[in-house]
Amino acid sequence: MSLLPQTDIDVITKRLNRPPNLVEEGCFLNLWSEHCSYRSSAKHLRTFPTVGERVIIGPGDDAAIVRLKGDLILAIGMESHNHPSYVDPYNGAATGVGGIVRDILSMGARPIALMDLLYFGMPESTKNVYLFEHVIEGIAGYGNCIGVPVVRGETCFDSAYSGNPLVNVVCVGLAHQKDVVTATAQAAGNALILMGSTTGRDGLGGASFASRDLSEESESEDRSSVQIGDPFTEKLLIEAVLEAIEAGYVFACRDLGAAGLVGASSEMGAKGDLGLHLNLDNVRLRESGMTPYEILIAESQERMVLEVDPADAEAVLAIAEKYDLNASVIGEFTDDGQYLVELEGEVVVDLPITFLSGGAPAFESEPEMPEEQVVEAETPEIEDDSKTSVLKLLASPNIASKEWIYRQYDHEVQIRTVMKPGDDAGVLRIDDETALALSCGCNPAHITLDPYNGAAGSVLENAMNLACKGASPVAIVNCLNFGDPDDPLIYWQFAESVRGIGDMARTLGIPVVGGNVSFYNESDEFKTAIPPTPSIGMVGISEDCHVPGMGFADAGDAIILIGETRAELGGSEYYRLYGCAGGSVPVPPDGPQKVIDSVVAAIGAGRVTSAHDVSSGGLAVALCEMAQAVGAEIDLTNITGVTGTTGATGATDVTGLDPDAVLFSESHGRVILATPDPNTVTRVLQAQGVSHRIIGEVGGNDLRIKTGDDGAVVLLSPDEIAEAEESITRMMR
Secondary structure, three states: OOOOOHHHHHHHHHHHOOOOOHHHHHHHHHHOOHHHHOOOOHHHHOOOOOOOOOEEEOEOEOOEEEEEEOOEEEEEEEEEOHHHHHHOHHHHHHHHHHHHHHHHHOOOOEEEEEEEEEEEOOOOOHHHHHHHHHHHHHHHHHHHHHOOOEEEEEEEEOHHHOOOOEEEEEEEEEEEHHHOOEOOOOOOOOEEEEEEOOEOOOOOOHHHHOOOOEOOOHHHHOHHHOOOOOHHHHHHHHHHHHHHHHOOOEEEEEEOOOOHHHHHHHHHHHHOOOEEEEEHHHOOEOOOOOOHHHHHHOOOOOEEEEEEOHHHHHHHHHHHHHOOOEEEEEEEEEOOOEEEEEEOOEEEEEEEHHHHOOOOOOOOOOOOOOOOOOOOOOOOOOOOOHHHHHHHHHHOOOOOOOHHHHOOOOOOHHHOEEEOOOOOOEEEEOOOOOEEEEEEEOOHHHHHHOHHHHHHHHHHHHHHHHHOOOOEEEEEEEEEEOOOOOOHHHHHHHHHHHHHHHHHHHHHOOOEEEEEEEOOOEEOOOOEEOOOEEEEEEEEEEOOOOOOEOOOOOOOOEEEEEOOOOOOOOOOHHHHHOOOOOOOOOOOOOOHHHHHHHHHHHHHOOOOOEEEEOOOOHHHHHHHHHOOOOOEEEEOHHHHOOOOOEOOOOOEOOOOOOHHHHHHOOOOOOEEEEEOOHHHHHHHHHHHOOOEEEEEEEOOOOEEEEOOOOOOEEEEOHHHHHHHHOHHHHHHO
């Protein structure tokens, strides 16, 4: 019985004038999988804006390269490790970290920061808590050991992730431009060296495993598809590869990730329009009796392939020996365009290299908009008063403090971290003048109701997070996580999400420089697909290192709300809390670039003491998150004003907002600033023509929010806020 669909067998047989042998079938099975070839998604991904003045290398390599300053560059990548993290949560998550770190390393960059994006079933389930806890342990155990700080993350809970959690990881690296290498092989006659750990049977068929649904038996049957990581070997591999690159020995480099040796080596040759002759007798094995099929497709961790001049091979092998790593010359690039593999003198694979890597037929189905989804929602019957609703929101899993997670990570290793996890964005200092800001996440609830606006809003949300640290966004990466693309609804959600991301990226002038697609995220056990989850990673640059914190700091500071609040409660945490489906999803405002520029300019003026983006939970939650150490007096009654007139501060009143919409709407493009100098900040905002208003003053211990003309006040003490936000910590004890 063939491993491949009959349609693929027919295409392959016609091209080769013979049927493929079993080893060749295994190569095609993995390299032609959705995970490696993007057969269902490539035509949509090509619509992303991918170029910009800072972009040196865009999509298509292990990671993107973006100019930072002078001869310094950033390497940026993002990957998913979803199915392995369900089958074996510790090792699945750990090797997800290891893989994306090696992607950055393969570009010649030293990894300097990680972000993790986690989507799980509700924590009331014992199994979900087990998966969640062990994924966190895996990320911490690997990242802490290799010395790369986790500086930002996103955690989302929804029952639809119970059978298929998502683990997405972003990594950023730093290098001098002269040390950048790519995965494109350079010349026939050059040697291919395999360096790192030995090759075993772990991770067999990982790429094809990632391209199918999870079954009820996956936890036992698919365990061999999960790689086993060794962070201590990874740390040695980082140093050895960087030393070889800095010495000028390496012409091209690739991580052995999806599809193992056959994936990395054939892609290198195909990119360089070269062939490759491999001798598997030279591959260092950790298990006896391994077949050529197993040697080629195993995804054993901590392995890299390097193209070097044969005259430098011994020097590279000596570097590997210095770091106690396995290394051997396993092949030679050729000019015949063939991927030829031998074992014990027998040819086991003989294929046109560009047919194996890059020749998968694309699926050309067109997305069809499904029947109109429910948009309007009945106003939920809520007996709770506003204070009770606020406290319940603060205690909900998607809003509660995630300190239990990030306190397990070493976020200060490498001593660059300026802003620790728990804020809008992580911040790393590069030098006295330059800092990086990093943000990640998306809003699956918004995207489920409106994939286009929800995905566009997720891009804007991340850009606003960076702006709150005084950073201008420069690059986007993504992991597009969806269910089975053969389902018309899911494929439409995917296409609309891509369109939304692309349009907002163009509006903001931020190129999409890399990422991956993860389809088939559904399970037989729960008979459901995950919500559409196009998670975003974004990097910004600050030129003056003035980085305000999120929390209120100085009594007497004026509090300014930037942006307009609308009655947009569809997909909100408030509606979720009270079981209300549907509703109007937030639509990104016109001119979002002006809002970002105005926030960056106000912070750059040095007169902002705290800044916070308004997102999940709306104004009420954002204000509570800011009032951790110092309270404030807030008046939101003017937001429920009568007309659309513009006042002296440039604010536009909004008609017809009730107090619940004012408190809990998740309208995009809003930021809360605190400043001792409102006149200076106001002048900056007026120059940009951005809607804004003064809504209060920092001071006192409690947070007092006036919400209506009747004088109603929501009064929250620091202890009440802290008690509500600790819900997850208490659950995990």
